[in-house]
Amino acid sequence: MNNPHPNRSHAGEHTTAGPPPRVVTLLRHDLPASFVIFLISIPISLGIAVATGAPLIAGIVSAVVGGVVVGALSGAPLQVSGPATGLVVITAGLVAQYGWPATAAITLAAGLLQIALGLTGIGKLALSLSPAVVHGMLAGIGISIAAGQLVVVLGGSAASSVLANLGRLPAELGSTHIGSLVAGTVTVAAMLLWPRVPRSSLVPAPLVAVGAGTLVTVLLPLDLARVSLPGHPLDQIVLPEMPRGSVAGVVAAVVTVALVASVESLLSAVAVDKLHDGPRAKLDRELIAQGTGNAIAGALGGLPISGGIARSSTNVAAGARTRNSAVLHGIWIAVFVIALGSVLEHIPLAALAGVLLVVGVRLVSVARMRTLLRHREFVVYLATVLGVVVFGLLEGVVFGLAIALLRALVRLTHCSVRVDGDRVCVRGSLVFLGVGRLLRELRRIPSGREIVLELHVDYLDHASYEAINDWREGYERLGGRVEVDEVHDTWYDRAHQGKPGRRKTLPGPLPRWFAPWSHWQGGAVVALPAQRGESDPMLKGMHEFERRSAALVRPFLAELAAQGQRPQQLFITCADSRVVPNMITTSGPGDLFCLRNIGNLVPSYGSDDRSVGAAVEFAVESLGVTTIVVCGHSDCGAMKALVKGSATRGSHLHTWLRNAEPSLIRFHEPSAPGCADLPITDRLAVANVAQQLDNLLGYPSVREAIASGSVSLVGMYFDISQARVYLVNPDRNALEPVPAPAH
Structure with missing residues (x-):
């Protein structure tokens, strides 16, 4: 007996299974990636602390909390959180106004507000961002990262804006920071070349690149800036204190920190989703995780936390698969800063800058630009890029959204x-x-x-x-x-009438009466009676009618049910399944009184047939129709049987087609050549329509109605392949176009 689950063993069998998939993922992907983002996060966290005027340990505390706490709770598993880059200016202002302990208390309160926002479900609004805005944000951040880190590779210090960094490049290019240039060049080369090495995916390129950049500076006597950590870091922790000042000012500060950190984190989470194929972010959960992180970071004297695209994109590029990489990176920061800080201080800043330089450049996707050009969204993309580069992350996103909304308004x-x-x-x-x-x-x-x-x-x-x-x-x-x-x-x-509509008309459900079952039921065929069920296309069609069309037609049918039928036309046509009277006449319920048979025949008055005669008399005498239409069509099987004489003698079909013999005689009359450009069977179909109009004149009720002017006869021909309707001229057995209606 075969095992239905090949990856599971039967009870009692001895198996030699390898390590669980989660362990493999942890060791092969998340662990190496955690070292990479750990190395990147150290200088970013310390740099933000210096820029805000906070103690250096505040940046380390937020990096640890952002990794361990936020990483464990995060709704965006591959996002890496730490000190908020988007809050540098705001935090520096708070430190100058209230002092560092009070700023930590504001961070704690902002975290609680973020938790409340996450519980309301407001985080999902970030999913409404235009993809052009998200990719423009990524590209703008990539340019910002690359510009700043290029300055560091050249031996300088990165400024807070792209324009300032571009302004520093000429001076840095003219200087002689050989050590930084060598370390940065080796790191960039390793980032680009390592993926080409066989089985290189076992070790992420950023980790190899940092190792190579560090090794070359250890082997060669190069003078350059390296990672610098605070001595006795735990002694520098400052606990929060209540802010002193107006309540309104403190509340405004709390709301500002909460909103900016939330927006930055949600934007980053949406953007990171574009960089990988793993599970999508749960934004409300991410907002709660960020709030929890800020509350704890504030309580421990840390900086405000947010998700960061630089750390997160590096995490993805390093091959991370789960949240374990973010959690582990926080653990490494705590362990190395407290116990092994001297080891990290051998790493040159230019090596870390080289990694970020490549990551930043890769965020500017040429393929994505081509796609947005094809979809005519490049203007929104470019506006967002320029906004982020010139003004900043939030301002750039708002600018891109404004352009996207304006374009949507024009389109709508x-x-x-x-x-x-x-x-x-x-x-x-x-x-x-x-x-x-x-x-x-x-x-x-x-x-x-x-x-x-x-x-x-x-x-x-x-x-x-x-x-x-x-x-x-x-x-x-x-x-x-x-x-x-x-x-x-x-x-x-x-x-x-003075009753204008207020809301845009939503498109109604599209009925499917005009398309064959096979086109919307996946090529379904009619089931045998014993097999009837959900697979029967007729039952599916009935269900489709009740689901989509019944509500649309119900008001008309209810009115017809109350008033009775009053059709305007008797429509006589062939039983051919390709001829749909309501479709070719754009009519609805109650318009046509239909009579269908093989060959759209009207047997002569007084013949053995009673069915057609009864329908004609009922339509004229009881229903009071004003028009009688006889509609033939192309590729008619009855006409083919007449031409070939293929109907079996003695069969019902053979007996019925005797009623069409006058049509054959009419077809061969030299005085009415008909449509010479049509095939023989189609010319016969046209002559057959003309003959049935003559046969109708043999019915007394029809003849009297025509004489009184209450009924008119119309011949019609439907070309199936061209989906085109013509009128039949019975005097010439010819086709004429349908004239445009009078206004």
Whole structure:
């Protein structure tokens, strides 16, 4: 007996399984990645502490809490949190105004506020960001990182803005910081070349690159800046104290820190999701995790925490698979800073900068630019990039969102205006932005005509209504006539009655009556009676009708059920499954009284057939139809059987087709050559329609109704392959185009 679960052994069997997949992932991917981001986080955390005026240990505390606490609780497993780069200026201002202990207390309170925000479910709003904005943010951050770290590789100190770093490049290029340049160059080369080494994926490139950059500076007597850690770090911890000052000022500070840290973390989480194929971020959970981290960091005298794209993108690039890499990196920071700080102080800053330089450049994706160009979203992308580079992360995202919203407004309010003779077709949303273009087209129409203004609009505001109504009244004063034909909804009519619509018309469920079952049921075929069930396409079709179409047609059917049927036409056509009378006449329930048979035949009055005659008499005498239509079609099987004589003698089909013999005689009459360009069977189908019109005249009730002018006869022909309808001229057995209706 085969084991249905090949990865599981039967009870009692001895197996020699390897380590569990989680252990393999931890050892092969997360552990090496944790060392990489640990090395990157140390200088970032210390640099932020220096920039804000906080104790150096405050940056280390936040890095540890961001890794261990936030990493363990995070809703974005591959995001790495630490001291918030987006809050450097704000935190520096708070330190200057309230002092460091009070700033730590503000951080604690901000964390509690973040937890409350996360519990409300507000974090999901970040998913509404346009992909162009997210990728633009990534590219802008990548440029910012690359510009700053290039300065460090050249031996300088990175400034807080891209423009300032670009301004420093000429001076740094003219200097002779050989040690930093060598370390940075070796690191960048290792980052680029290591992935080409066979089986290199076992060790992440950033870890190899930092090792190579450090080794070369140890072997060679190079003078350059290295990682610097505080001596006796635990002695520098400062616990929080209540801020002194106005309550409003303190509350504003708490709200500002909470909102900026939250936005930065959520933006980073959404952006990191674009960099990997693993589980997607749970943003509300991430917001609660960030709040918990800030509350603990503030209580321990740490800086405000947020998710950081620089650390997180490095984490992804280093091959991390789970949250373990973020947690471990926090543990390494605590262990090495407290116990092994001297080891880290051998690492040159230029080596760490080289890793970040490559990571930053890779965030600028040329392939993504091409995709956004194809989708016409590059303007939003470019605006976000420039905003982030010139103004900062939050300002750049807001700028990109503003451009995206403006473009969406233009697209959503776009309308097309097409003038075709005396018919003007308007499609889309009619708002004030499109009034000018609409009026330009309408004013080009010569005066004195009968115009049909066909509106396929899902919204019409007051400005558009007034513009159309004013033009209509002016046009009619000059002798013209305007008919407003509303197809999609009655926006114009309701506005004319003083009851304008308030919300955009949502597209209704699309009925599927015009498409065969095979096109929307995955090629289904009719099941055998014994197999009928959910696989039966007819039952699926009935379910589809009840689900999508019944609600649309129910008001009409309810009215017809109450008033009874009053069809306008008797529609006689073939039983061919490809001919759908309601589709080719754009009619609905109650319009057509249909009679279908093989070959759309009307046997002569007085023949043995009673079924067709009964239907004709009922339609004329009881229902009072005003038109009788006989509709033939191309590729008719009955006409083929007539031409080939293929119907089996003595069969019901053979007996029925005798009623079509007058059509054969008519077809061969030289006085009515018919449509010479059609195949023989299709020409016979046209002649057959003409003959059935003559047969109808043999019915007394029909003849009397025609004489009184209450009924007219119409011949019709449907070309299946071209989906085109023609009228049949019975005098010539010929086809004529359907004339346009009079306005």
